[in-house]
Amino acid sequence: MSSEWVASTVGEFCPFKYGKGLPERARVAGSFPVMSSAGVVASHKEPLVNSAGIVIGRKGTAGSVTFAPGPFWPIDTAFYVEDDPENRDIRFTYYLLKTLGLSEMNSDSAVPGLNRENAHAVAVRIPSLAVQAQIAHFLGTLDDRITLLRETNATLDAIAQALFKSWFVDFDPVRAKMEGRAPEGMDEATAALFPDSFEETELGVVPRGWRVGVLSDVASLNAQSWTARNAPAELNYIDLSGVKNNVFDAPQTYAFSDAPSRARRVLRSGDCIVGTVRPGNRSFGFIAQADNNLTGSTGFAVLSPKQTELVAFVYLCATREENIDRLASLADGGAYPAVKPELVAATKCVLPTDDVMKEFDGMAKPLLASISANSAQAQTLSTLRDTLLPRLISGQLRLPEAQAAAEEALA
Structure with missing residues (x-):
């Protein structure tokens, strides 16, 4: 372990503050997230904390750790840590708290709860601000890549679902042909597979022959x-x-x-x-x-x-x-x-007819394949992050070694 890391405690490094109650009747929808121990639960017109920060579950999902990238309102089921850029890097602090097993420190068997004194007493080792920022950037880059892959997958899934709805729920190609129009985004050979009329069924009208x-x-x-x-x-x-x-x-x-x-x-x-x-x-x-x-x-x-x-x-x-x-x-x-x-x-x-089903599969299956490939890469990155995180955040693994491990895993 690097000698540049100094011994401290959670209470000394990033003291937990109590959230403040904000009942539903008092909330006015706005641009600031209202956060509980379970994460974002609503929005409000103003924040309690005017910086990025970290929300820690106090009751309910005790010990959960959630990052707030901007101003937010933590309610009274949670603790929070606010940004203090002169003394700590907020993203490093978030990753540090994620490694401490706070969810296992339940002090109330009836209602899961995290005792602040117990959490504050946990020993930690802290590097310089510069090293904190470097570690946070490395881990944040992995998280950003995972997030991007999952956002891409959500988009691909939405495209596939929209295609399914157009063909098999709204019957857009059939309606277009009934109106004498060429179906949108469809070549002539594909359009020819669809009928140009409907027939009555127990579900209402469906394309003729389906x-x-x-x-x-x-x-x-x-x-x-x-x-x-x-x-x-x-x-x-x-x-x-x-x-x-x-x-x-x-x-x-x-x-x-x-x-x-x-x-x-x-x-x-x-x-x-x-x-x-x-x-x-x-x-x-x-x-x-x-x-x-x-x-x-x-x-x-x-x-x-x-x-x-x-x-x-x-x-x-x-x-x-x-x-x-x-x-x-x-x-x-x-x-x-x-x-x-x-x-x-x-x-x-x-x-539909077999020809339409086969054509649809040829268009939709590549979207599912891309989603699966992205998911596999996201899983690789998640496993890598989870493997490196505790060793990196404790100083047992130096950043250059972590970067080399990441490059090897992603090669």
């Missing part, structure tokens, strides 16, 4: 599960909490004998997974590459397309906002509201 169906017509539900007889010695497990809006945490590796009892759903390339417990949490995702015995929780409905040209259609239909909202409205069960997997498979859809 049919009304459900997802189980085009995908198998929970096609394969591990049992004691067919299970591998080791598996890579994805839990419900490990996926949200098609963003995955790294799978957890278990010996099958040690894996959670819910680690049973076999996942294969092209599958779509939709969380059935609290479906409104949006625990859904697309499985681009299912290597190394990838396994999902029994809390997922696993939809396996029956043909390769159905992959994009199944994922985009199952994860449409309206269809996730439908599942959320049907969930019941008290503390853990859930739906049966069969309700996911029973999602209604309008099924």
Whole structure:
């Protein structure tokens, strides 16, 4: 460890201050985030803190650490640290607090709470301001790249969903042809695949020659599960909490004998997974590459397309906002509201001709492939950051060594 780092405590280096209550009736929507222990919960016309800062969970999500890049209002379920550029780098301070395990310092078994005195007593080692800034810049660059990849994926997903809605919900190409117009953004050969009229069905009018169906017509539900007889010695497990809006945490590796009892759903390339417990949490995702015995929780409905040209259609239909909202409205069960997997498979859809489906898959599947490639890179960066962070922030690893490790990992 570098001798240039000095011994201190959290209380000496970055004392926690108490947030201030701001009930909903007193909030006036504005440009400043209102932040609790769970992060941003609302906005307000004025901030309590006129700088960037850090919000630390005091009650509720005790010990959580959230960065506020600009002025904000921390409420009374949280502590906060404000910017003090003469004495500490605020981003370095954020990364430091992330490594201290504050969430494990719960002092109240009834209502999770973080005791400020206990947190202030935690010993830390602090480098010079210049080194703080260098470390914060390095880690911030990794975080910025991860954020950019995820924002790009959100855009790609929105494009794919917009295409699905245009073709299979609003029927824009058919309506254009009915009006004697060429469908927008579509070549003549593709436009020729669409009919120029509608017919009545139980779902209302649909393009002539198409049919009304459900997802189980085009995908198998929970096609394969591990049992004691067919299970591998080791598996890579994805839990419900490990996926949200098609963003995955790294799978957890278990010996099958040690894996959670819910680690049973076999996942294969092209599958779509939709969380059935609290479906409104949006625990859904697309499985681009299912290597190394990838396994999902029994809390997922696993939809396996029956043909390769159905992959994009199944994922985009199952994860449409309206269809996730439908599942959320049907969930019941008290503390853990859930739906049966069969309700996911029973999602209604309008099924086009094979030629249209194949054309759609050719346009949408590359978008899903790009999303998956970006996700893999983001996961690599996240793993790298999480590996380097504690050693770098404690002085056990010098910045040049961390930079070299990053270059090697990303080569």
